[in-house]
Amino acid sequence: MALTKITNDLLDLGSDTGALGLPKGTEAQRPSNPVEGTLRHNSEIDETKLETFDGTDWRKINKFTPAYAVDYLVVAGGGGGGNAGGGGGAGGLRTSYGATSGGGTASGASLELIPSNTYTITIGAAGAGSTSGANKGFNGGNSIFSTITSNGGGGGGSNIASPNTHPGADGGSGGGASNQNLSGQPGGSGTIGQGFAGGSASGSTGNDGQGSGGGGGAAVVGENGFGSPSGLFAGDGGDGLAVSITGSSTYYAGGGGGYAYQGIFGYTTHPGVGGLGGGGNGSAQDKPVGSAGTPNTGGGGGGRSNAGGSGIVILRMPTANYSGTTTGSPTVTTDGTDTILTYTSSGTYTA
Numbered sequence: 391m392a393l394t395k396i397t398n399d400l401l402d403l404g405s406d407t408g409a410l411g412l413p414k415g416t417e418a419q420r421p422s423n424p425v426e427g428t429l430r431h432n433s434e435i436d437e438t439k440l441e442t443f444d445g446t447d448w449r450k451i452n453k454f455t456p457a458y459a460v461d462y463l464v465v466a467g468g469g470g471g472g473n474a475g476g477g478g479g480a481g482g483l484r485t486s487y488g489a490t491s492g493g494g495t496a497s498g499a500s501l502e503l504i505p506s507n508t509y510t511i512t513i514g515a516a517g518a519g520s521t522s523g524a525n526k527g528f529n530g531g532n533s534i535f536s537t538i539t540s541n542g543g544g545g546g547g548s549n550i551a552s553p554n555t556h557p558g559a560d561g562g563s564g565g566g567a568s569n570q571n572l573s574g575q576p577g578g579s580g581t582i583g584q585g586f587a588g589g590s591a592s593g594s595t596g597n598d599g600q601g602s603g604g605g606g607g608a609a610v611v612g613e614n615g616f617g618s619p620s621g622l623f624a625g626d627g628g629d630g631l632a633v634s635i636t637g638s639s640t641y642y643a644g645g646g647g648g649y650a651y652q653g654i655f656g657y658t659t660h661p662g663v664g665g666l667g668g669g670g671n672g673s674a675q676d677k678p679v680g681s682a683g684t685p686n687t688g689g690g691g692g693g694r695s696n697a698g699g700s701g702i703v704i705l706r707m708p709t710a711n712y713s714g715t716t717t718g719s720p721t722v723t724t725d726g727t728d729t730i731l732t733y734t735s736s737g738t739y740t741a
């Protein structure tokens with residue numbers, strides 16, 4: 391019997407131009423008795439077409455998709471203003487976009503997101519204004535994106551004759567102090583990397599007049615309140631920080647203006663003005679009641695029990711990486727080759 395010589399062409403694994411041709415077919419054409427480790431090309435799968443048999447089932451071999459960088463702006467809710475007292479501190483501000491973050495520190499690094507992972511976004515609530523002279527304004531709520539947390543702004547100090555309620559509360563930015571019947575009350579402290587301290591109420595014209603401190607902002611300390619023979623001056627709220635993550639420069643996290651208490655003296659009163667970035671205006675006995683912090687800016691509330699403004703989270707990423715999978719109904723815009731997601735309510739982003 392003549393023998394037939396079979397010649398095998400071996401694949402050169404060191405070749406730059408060679409390729410390995412795998413069996414190709416539909417799912418109906420899979421081997422009827424495959425062994426564990428069998429590898430083939432499935433012509434019916436839309437994305438990754440390679441599959442292998444694990445001894446029991448056919449498994450798709452997922453292609454590797456690398457993580458990608460996302461820039462962020464995370465602003466917490468602003469603190470509420472004190473009752474006839476200090477302005478609310480702005481919500482803490484953390485960002486990776488631009489040169490600086492809140493509190494005068496360098497901006498953070500972009501976050502690396504892993505494709506198919508879901509990341510939670512929490513929008514900090516506005517801090518309520520003081521409900522009476524017996525309590526300070528309330529701190530704002532924290533805003534969160536993944537591992538980034540910004541602290542709610544500190545509430546403004548209130549006017550009851552107790553040292554426990556006169557100082558401003560600590561927070562992302564500190565609340566302004568109240569000074570009725572007490573001298574030298576301090577503003578609340580801000581958080582490093584998020585915001586500045588509130589202003590003090592350091593000089594009254596007598597034991598029944600005051601100029602309360604303004605709430606701290608992301609970029610500037612709240613102004614101190616003071617009194618003089620020419621009038622009672624409440625501190626202005628500290629200015630917030632201008633960030634261009636949406637493609638246009640916008641201020642966020644301004645402190646609330648303080649309250650000017652006239653008392654029995656009849657002096658001219660000068661309420662504090664809210665800081666750039668949504669800070670509410672303060673008030674006085676003989677002036678309008680002031681204003682709340684602007685929603686979705688993290689602005690502090692004006693002194694006279696005005697609420698702060700709610701927070702905001704903004705994400706910026708290359709449009710080529712944007713998955714389109716979100717909850718919470720963010721506003722979606724573009725700037726050049728980037729997509730921007732603006733969250734004004736809590737939600738998620740799936741990378």
